[in-house]
Amino acid sequence: EATRTQLGYARDIEEMIKTLPQHTCSWLKGKSTLFKYQDFWSYEEIIKEVVLAQQSLKAHPTDVFLCSYPKSGTTWLKALVFAIITREKFDESNSPLLTTMPHNCIPFLEVELEQTIASQGNSSFVATHLPYNSLPKSILASNCKMVYIYRNVKDVIVSYYHMAREAVKLPMEDAPFEEAFDEFYHGFSVYGPHWDHILGYWKASMERREIIFFLKYEDLKKEPSINVKKLAEFIGYPFTIEEEKAGVIESIIKLCSFENLSNLEVNKNGYANEMIENRLFFRKAKDEDWKNYFTDEMIEKIDNLIYEKLGAIGLVL
Numbered sequence: 001e002a003t004r005t006q007l008g009y010a011r012d013i014e015e016m017i018k019t020l021p022q023h024t025c026s027w028l029k030g031k032s033t034l035f036k037y038q039d040f041w042s043y044e045e046i047i048k049e050v051v052l053a054q055q056s057l058k059a060h061p062t063d064v065f066l067c068s069y070p071k072s073g074t075t076w077l078k079a080l081v082f083a084i085i086t087r088e089k090f091d092e093s094n095s096p097l098l099t100t101m102p103h104n105c106i107p108f109l110e111v112e113l114e115q116t117i118a119s120q121g122n123s124s125f126v127a128t129h130l131p132y133n134s135l136p137k138s139i140l141a142s143n144c145k146m147v148y149i150y151r152n153v154k155d156v157i158v159s160y161y162h163m164a165r166e167a168v169k170l171p172m173e174d175a176p177f178e179e180a181f182d183e184f185y186h187g188f189s190v191y192g193p194h195w196d197h198i199l200g201y202w203k204a205s206m207e208r209r210e211i212i213f214f215l216k217y218e219d220l221k222k223e224p225s226i227n228v229k230k231l232a233e234f235i236g237y238p239f240t241i242e243e244e245k246a247g248v249i250e251s252i253i254k255l256c257s258f259e260n261l262s263n264l265e266v267n268k269n270g271y272a273n274e275m276i277e278n279r280l281f282f283r284k285a286k287d288e289d290w291k292n293y294f295t296d297e298m299i300e301k302i303d304n305l306i307y308e309k310l311g312a313i314g315l316v317l
């Protein structure tokens with residue numbers, strides 16, 4: 001509580017939130033209300049932390065930010081980065097990843113703000129779902145490196161659908177996918193609209209190529225070695241020739257694979273916080289699972305929208 005006061009936690013943030021546009025998600029049976037802060041939607045609790053982060057974060061030039069729209073491979077990216085940066089101390093036999101959920105290995109800026117601030121000045125790795133334009137200004141001013149992971153929008157929607165309904169304990173029969181799709185399509189999703197999120201980072205990366213690294217979930221799956229090597233180089237932990245020869249890259253890929261992580265006790269039965277079970281972050285990890293959910297009409301609608309929003313930048317989702 002003292003730290004919160006020091007951080008400038010004040011009633012006026014709560015007052016400010018009351019003035020924001022609100023949206024109650026009908027497909028979640030009114031169990032979830034989003035607020036529009038700056039240009040994105042999120043939960044009240046998160047927005048409070050975002051405001052504090054924007055006011056108080058003093059990023060260090062060596063901090064690296066792992067950025068993503070939710071359900072785009074954040075957990076996987078955190079695991080890989082953690083394994084890369086700790087590889088001198090740990091390997092697949094004793095890594096903390098065997099007993100700790102990846103989200104608890106690298107903090108989220110807007111969820112674990114105090115932890116993030118405490119680790120600053122320490123070349124810290126921090127994750128965030130914040131849109132580029134809402135990042136605390138000191139991150140931009142310090143020229144911090146950012147890794148942006150993104151994924152096929154249709155798979156993101158399906159993954160989001162399951163996470164959002166599981167978070168409020170709604171079975172599938174009570175949460176029609178068509179309605180969830182419709183809301184997402186209209187931009188009502190946590191940290192949404194999704195396409196604006198991608199566009200924000202993409203535009204920034206055009207001007208700041210050397211500090212924003214775009215990584216596609218599907219590419220990481222298709223060519224893990226090449227992409228993990230590039231990732232390690234980008235974050236300043238390149239593999240040596242000896243390490244490559246010794247198969248260190250492959251061991252890290254195996255340690256962080258869905259098959260391995262999703263079968264660990266901590267990820268099967270643990271809790272990320274009071275509400276969310278760790279297993280929810282390890283659902284299926286199948287490409288094109290969307291084919292089991294989308295009607296032809298939905299495919300056409302979302303394809304047209306993505307083309308309209310992102311066609312010009314030529315990003316294939």
Ligand code: A3P
Pocket residue numbers: 068069070071072073074075076079155158159160162256257258259261281282283284285286289
């Ligand atoms: P599905 O819901 O399609 O299964 P995030 O980590 O951003 O919340 O994204 C979650 C998605 O990434 C889920 O997709 C999850 O199964 C998948 N995922 C989690 N860990 C993974 C891993 N180690 N490798 C590949 N995909 C993973």
